[in-house]
Amino acid sequence: MIETRGVSKRYGDVLVVNDVSLRIPRGGFTSIIGPNGAGKSTLLSMISRLTPMSAGSVMVDGMDVTRTPGNVLARRLSILRQDNQTSLRLTVQDLVAFGRFPHSGGRLTADDRRHVDEAMEYLRLNEYRDRPIDELSGGQRQRAYVAMVMCQDTEYVLLDEPLNNIDMRFAVDMMQLLRRAADEKGKTVVVVLHDINFASCYSDHIVAMRNGKPAFQGAPQEIIRDDVLHDLYEMDIKVHEVNGQRICVYFRTT
Amino acid sequence: MVMSVWRKPASRVALLGLLALLSVIGFMTLNVQADWAFILEYRGGRMMALLFTACAIGISTVLFQTITHSRLLTPALMGFDVLYVLVTTLVLLIWGGSELAAWSPSLRFALQVAVMVGLALLLFRLLFSGSVRSLHLMILLGMLAGMLFRELSELAARVLDPSEFGISSGVPQASFNRVNTKLLWAAAAALAVAGLLLLRWRRYLDVLSLGRDIAINLGVAHGRVVLGVMVVVAIMVSVATVLVGPTLFFGLLIANLAYWITGSQRHCWTLPASVLTGIVCLLGGQVVLEHVLSSTLPLALVIELAGGLLFIALLLRGVRQ
Numbered sequence: 096m097i098e099t100r101g102v103s104k105r106y107g108d109v110l111v112v113n114d115v116s117l118r119i120p121r122g123g124f125t126s127i128i129g130p131n132g133a134g135k136s137t138l139l140s141m142i143s144r145l146t147p148m149s150a151g152s153v154m155v156d157g158m159d160v161t162r163t164p165g166n167v168l169a170r171r172l173s174i175l176r177q178d179n180q181t182s183l184r185l186t187v188q189d190l191v192a193f194g195r196f197p198h199s200g201g202r203l204t205a206d207d208r209r210h211v212d213e214a215m216e217y218l219r220l221n222e223y224r225d226r227p228i229d230e231l232s233g234g235q236r237q238r239a240y241v242a243m244v245m246c247q248d249t250e251y252v253l254l255d256e257p258l259n260n261i262d263m264r265f266a267v268d269m270m271q272l273l274r275r276a277a278d279e280k281g282k283t284v285v286v287v288l289h290d291i292n293f294a295s296c297y298s299d300h301i302v303a304m305r306n307g308k309p310a311f312q313g314a315p316q317e318i319i320r321d322d323v324l325h326d327l328y329e330m331d332i333k334v335h336e337v338n339g340q341r342i343c344v345y346f347r348t349t
Numbered sequence: 350m351v352m353s354v355w356r357k358p359a360s361r362v363a364l365l366g367l368l369a370l371l372s373v374i375g376f377m378t379l380n381v382q383a384d385w386a387f388i389l390e391y392r393g394g395r396m397m398a399l400l401f402t403a404c405a406i407g408i409s410t411v412l413f414q415t416i417t418h419s420r421l422l423t424p425a426l427m428g429f430d431v432l433y434v435l436v437t438t439l440v441l442l443i444w445g446g447s448e449l450a451a452w453s454p455s456l457r458f459a460l461q462v463a464v465m466v467g468l469a470l471l472l473f474r475l476l477f478s479g480s481v482r483s484l485h486l487m488i489l490l491g492m493l494a495g496m497l498f499r500e501l502s503e504l505a506a507r508v509l510d511p512s513e514f515g516i517s518s519g520v521p522q523a524s525f526n527r528v529n530t531k532l533l534w535a536a537a538a539a540l541a542v543a544g545l546l547l548l549r550w551r552r553y554l555d556v557l558s559l560g561r562d563i564a565i566n567l568g569v570a571h572g573r574v575v576l577g578v579m580v581v582v583a584i585m586v587s588v589a590t591v592l593v594g595p596t597l598f599f600g601l602l603i604a605n606l607a608y609w610i611t612g613s614q615r616h617c618w619t620l621p622a623s624v625l626t627g628i629v630c631l632l633g634g635q636v637v638l639e640h641v642l643s644s645t646l647p648l649a650l651v652i653e654l655a656g657g658l659l660f661i662a663l664l665l666r667g668v669r670q
Contacts, residue, residue: 143566144565145562164570170568173566174562175566179559179562193563196568197567200552201552247566247567
C-alpha cells in the first residue's frame, strides 16, 4: 500500500500540494485526474521521491521513501515521468536493459536478459530492438521507456501522463498494456491522466485532485458523473453510457 | 563482415589505441640527434606530462558532460581551470610566499587541489541547482565566471610582491608548448586518487546519462554520486591546469570526437576513447606539425582553433534543433 501522510509541497508562497493524506491500495489500476495545476504530477513525484516534500511523509509498504536506500525502493516502486532525454545514442534494447539496474547493478544475468526480452515482447518492441531511441517516433519511444519500467519488475508502477504526445491507437495500446499488467501480473498501476475518458474506461479507482488536494475519490461510476465533474473542472461535462462505458462529452458548449 | 566488426566500439577504440601508440613512438623517436639519455629525459618528461593532460582533460570533460547532460558544456568553458589558477595565486596571497616556499611543491599542489575541489563544488551547486535552465545562459555565465577568475587572479598577482609571484609562476604560464614537468609525480598521484574515486562510481555513470529522474528511479543516490563525480572532475582539472595551464576548447574537441568515433554513450568506451583521442591530438599533432609540415605554428593554437570551430558548429546545430 502507498500511504501519504500530510504531504505538502510549497514553492515560495504557492502551496502546490496541500496536506494530502491518501491511501492507494495494493493491486489494481488507480488514475489521478484533475485540472491543470491541481498538483497531480507533483504529488506523484513526491511519492516516488523525485521531488522533496515540504512537509509530511510517504510510506510504500511501510518504507519511508525519503529514508529507504534508493536501490531497495527501486525494486519495489518505479516511476516514469513524461519528459525524458531523447538525444541519447542508445538502442531500444540497451535502454530497456537499464530497467534491470536495481537488480543486477549493470551486469546482466541470464534472468535479467529474460526480463528484458519479456518486456520488449510485452510492448511489441522486438522489431525496433537495435534501433537508437533518438530515431524512434514519440509513441515508440514512450513504449521503450515503459518497457524499461516494466523490466524493472516492481510491485508499484507510477506513470506521469503516459499518453502525452502519442496518437489514439498507441494511447489505447498503452492503456491496454497497463491494464493487463494490473490484471495478469498483479501490479499496482498509478497513472496521472489528462484524458478523463481513459480514466473512466480503465481505472479501478480514481483520485480527483483540485487546488492541491484530493477533492473526490472512488470507483469510476462514483467520480465520472455530471455533478462531480462539474465541480472538479468548473465546466459542463455530460456523461453518457456507451456500450457499458461511461464517456464524457464536453467538446462544444451550447 | 568487415563492416560489422568496424561498427563495434571496441574495434574503433582499439584502432585509436594503435594511433595513440604510434603518436607516442613518433614523438619519442623522430629526429633524434642528441644522445638517447638526454632525449629520454627531456622528451620523456614532456610526453608523460602530455599523457597525463590527455587523461585529465579527456576524462573530466566526458564526466562533466554526463552530469550536465550536454555536449557543449565543459569544465574549461565554465571557467574551472582558470579557477585553479586563481586558487594558486590566492593561496600565495593569503599564506605568503616565504612561508609556502618552505613547503615542497607537491604539498602546495595538494593544498591547492583541496581548495579547488571545495570551490568547484560550490560553483557547481550554484550553477546547477536547477535555477538556471537555459543552456545558452549557462555558457554565458561560464564565460563570465572564467573572465572574472582570470581578472581576479591577475589582480592578485599584481598585489603579490615579485619574489612571491616568482613562486606562483610556472602554473599560469604553462601551455601545451611549455609544459610544466616539475610536478609530474604529484600530478600522477592526484590522477591515481581521482581514478580510484571514479572506480567507485563507475557503474553509475551510464545510468546518470539517462537523466536525474530515471537515475533516481533506478535506485542511484543521484545527489551523492554527482557530487562524487564533481570531486573527480575538480581534481582532474587541477592536474591538467598545473601541467599545461588553462585550455579553452581542447576538452570539447576530444570528448566530441570520442562520441563520434565510438558512436556510443557507454562510458566504458567514451572515457578511454576521449583519452586516446587526446593523446593523438597532443603527441600526434606535435609530430605532424613539427616533422611532417615542419611548421612553427604552436600546437595549442591549432587545437584551440579546431575546438573553437567545433564549438560554433555544435552551438548552431543546437539552435537549429
